[in-house]
Amino acid sequence: MAAGFRNAHIGVWVALLLLVVFGVLRYDNFASAYNFSSFLGYNSMFVLISVGMCLVIMTGGIDLSVGTVAAMASVVAAMFSAHGLIVALPAGVAAGFVAGGVNALLIAGLRLPPFMATLATMLAARGTGLWLSGNRTVPVDWTSDFTKLGMDRIGSVLPWTIVLALAVVVVAWVIVERTSLGRTILAIGGNAEAAHLMGLQTKRAEVFVYVFSGGCAGLAGVFLASGFGAGQPLEGAGWELAAIAAVVVGGTLLTGGMGSVPATVAGALLFGLVFNLLNFENGRGTISLSAHWQSVIRGAFLLIVILLQTRLSRSAAKT
Amino acid sequence: MTLRLDSRLGGLLLALAVLVLLNIAITPNFLHLQTLAVNVSQVATIAIVALGMTLVIASGGIDLSVGAVMAVAGALAPIVFLSDWGQANPGLGLAASIVVPLLVAALCGVFNGTLIGLFGVQPIIATLILFISGRGIAQVMTGGNLQTFSNPSFTWLGTGRILDLPVQGWIALALTLVVALVVRRTIYGRYLLSVGGNERAAVMSGVPVARVKIATYVIASTLAGLAGLIVVAINSSSDAARIGQLMELDAIAAAVVGGAALSGGRAPIFGAFLGAILIQLMGYTLVANGVSDEMTLIVTAGIIVVAVWLQRGRRT
Numbered sequence: 001m002a003a004g005f006r007n008a009h010i011g012v013w014v015a016l017l018l019l020v021v022f023g024v025l026r027y028d029n030f031a032s033a034y035n036f037s038s039f040l041g042y043n044s045m046f047v048l049i050s051v052g053m054c055l056v057i058m059t060g061g062i063d064l065s066v067g068t069v070a071a072m073a074s075v076v077a078a079m080f081s082a083h084g085l086i087v088a089l090p091a092g093v094a095a096g097f098v099a100g101g102v103n104a105l106l107i108a109g110l111r112l113p114p115f116m117a118t119l120a121t122m123l124a125a126r127g128t129g130l131w132l133s134g135n136r137t138v139p140v141d142w143t144s145d146f147t148k149l150g151m152d153r154i155g156s157v158l159p160w161t162i163v164l165a166l167a168v169v170v171v172a173w174v175i176v177e178r179t180s181l182g183r184t185i186l187a188i189g190g191n192a193e194a195a196h197l198m199g200l201q202t203k204r205a206e207v208f209v210y211v212f213s214g215g216c217a218g219l220a221g222v223f224l225a226s227g228f229g230a231g232q233p234l235e236g237a238g239w240e241l242a243a244i245a246a247v248v249v250g251g252t253l254l255t256g257g258m259g260s261v262p263a264t265v266a267g268a269l270l271f272g273l274v275f276n277l278l279n280f281e282n283g284r285g286t287i288s289l290s291a292h293w294q295s296v297i298r299g300a301f302l303l304i305v306i307l308l309q310t311r312l313s314r315s316a317a318k319t
Numbered sequence: 320m321t322l323r324l325d326s327r328l329g330g331l332l333l334a335l336a337v338l339v340l341l342n343i344a345i346t347p348n349f350l351h352l353q354t355l356a357v358n359v360s361q362v363a364t365i366a367i368v369a370l371g372m373t374l375v376i377a378s379g380g381i382d383l384s385v386g387a388v389m390a391v392a393g394a395l396a397p398i399v400f401l402s403d404w405g406q407a408n409p410g411l412g413l414a415a416s417i418v419v420p421l422l423v424a425a426l427c428g429v430f431n432g433t434l435i436g437l438f439g440v441q442p443i444i445a446t447l448i449l450f451i452s453g454r455g456i457a458q459v460m461t462g463g464n465l466q467t468f469s470n471p472s473f474t475w476l477g478t479g480r481i482l483d484l485p486v487q488g489w490i491a492l493a494l495t496l497v498v499a500l501v502v503r504r505t506i507y508g509r510y511l512l513s514v515g516g517n518e519r520a521a522v523m524s525g526v527p528v529a530r531v532k533i534a535t536y537v538i539a540s541t542l543a544g545l546a547g548l549i550v551v552a553i554n555s556s557s558d559a560a561r562i563g564q565l566m567e568l569d570a571i572a573a574a575v576v577g578g579a580a581l582s583g584g585r586a587p588i589f590g591a592f593l594g595a596i597l598i599q600l601m602g603y604t605l606v607a608n609g610v611s612d613e614m615t616l617i618v619t620a621g622i623i624v625v626a627v628w629l630q631r632g633r634r635t
Contacts, residue, residue, distance in 0.1 A: 244443070
């Protein structure tokens with residue numbers, strides 16, 4: 001059965017590769033430095049929140065608050081942007097940690113169901129973001145180095161944000177694959193009670209995943225403020241669902257207990273790529289799909305992935 | 320039917336009573352018919368959707384697609400009665416503009432229910448599909464344009480008054496009674512609670528689990544479709560990008576504050592109705608007394624946490 005899920009993980013990489021090849025062959029500017037750079041720059045935010053979500057889902061939980069926490073963190077980062085990146089980045093991430101800490105307290109401490117606890121934090125973070133910003137977008141200080149993070153490119157191609165995001169991915173990957181914390185995370189998702197009885201520190205692992213996810217959302221908020229030049233209290237609507245979709249597309253089951261960090265990254269990129277390809281298709285002028293079609297096609301794409309996974313896991317269960 | 324007032328329902332009524340008394344004391348003009356009408360008109364759609372959400376939660380599921388289904392139904396209604404055929408046959412057009420969107424909404428429920436009941440896809444993921452694409456479908460249907468119209472017979476659904484109170488309030492009340500009866504008095508209701516309570520046991524004892532689940536999502540989607548029609552009727556216009564936005568959260572919050580447990584097996588219909596009213600009245604109290612919208616969000620979050628925490632001790 002493990003082989004079945006490994007296949008699912010390979011599947012998402014193959015799909016990603018095929019779509020990239022398709023894009024390169026079909027569209028002139030798809031392989032351009034500009035497209036590469038803007039695609040990775042924008043999607044670094046989604047890679048981050050998807051990885052945080054992946055660890056949460058591995059424990060059998062869910063984090064609905066990531067979108068509004070990112071929005072709140074973007075406001076915090078923008079407020080501190082005059083002091084430069086060295087202050088604004090930790091401030092935004094700290095805002096995310098605080099929100100993640102509240103989730104951890106409600107879920108690991110008060111034992112509330114993750115869905116409801118993070119739904120409450122989702123509303124509270126939106127409220128807090130609006131309150132901090134005075135219900136407006138918060139302009140960043142352009143004279144400081146704050147916007148360099150989101151706008152500068154290494155060698156004018158590689159965005160700093162994707163490098164940072166991938167660093168976080170590596171940390172998460174190592175934790176899951178190589179540490180006792182990672183084994184505990186997976187054990188909780190497999191069978192929380194058994195994990196607890198085995199003497200694993202389940203509470204510590206639960207606290208960790210929600211705080212980690214909050215921190216990822218906070219960093220995504222910093223990227224948002226830095227890349228778009230403003231703290232945006234109303235951004236992030238639906239991000240949590242995009243992240244969940246990326247995790248599912250990456251082959252991680254919502255029941256927890258298994259999953260793959262790299263495949264989640266591939267899932268996030270795959271989801272973003274569907275958008276990117278659609279833009280190019282429109283650019284060719286042969287067909288003209290309005291922006292509304294993008295969400296329809298994303299939904300259809302998710303449907304296909306889910307149906308494939310259902311078949312895969314069923315045939316895996318049979319053998 | 321004996322209306323058992325369990326302690327949770329009692330607690331909700333108590334909280335409501337305290338809020339009403341508080342408002343009488345501090346909110347200017349609270350005891351005006353207009354105040355009541357405004358609140359009823361705002362809460363009705365949430366209550367209607369929360370009824371269906373309560374059934375879905377009772378089955379052990381969740382429905383994230385209700386807001387998107389509202390948008391689909393709401394976008395479809397004006398398309399039907401503004402079409403050439405609808406204008407030529409105003410009577411039939413009006414009927415069709417209610418029936419067709421409700422049927423399409425029901426189809427959305429069939430889609431959700433089939434994925435969940437037959438394919439075994441997790442509810443949060445299955446309903447995520449329509450959550451993502453449903454609003455897009457509605458926007459494609461309208462070309463993304465705001466549809467405005469003047470159709471007094473249709474808008475009666477959202478602006479009419481019966482005994483000086485908004486029509487949709489009466490609709491919500493009637494539906495609450497009907498759904499509560501269905502849960503308590505029909506085989507479907509008993510099946511529903513057994514599926515949510517212990518699915519394996521339900522399968523073993525011959526409950527048609529897949530059919531029960533499909534029926535549940537169809538009911539939830541149809542109720543959402545009706546709520547979509549009411550929103551469009553209130554506004555005399557239909558904006559697919561906005562109808563029912565965040566409704567899934569409001570409905571889940573109302574159902575849970577009303578006593579639904581996400582683990583399934585309980586369907587507190589009156590609780591959901593009161594839960595919707597409680598959240599509405601709390602919001603109104605804050606706004607009417609000059610507390611800002613963002614604080615209202617934070618307070619709502621607090622109510623949800625308290626409600627879920629109180630419920631936690633009741634799990635047996």
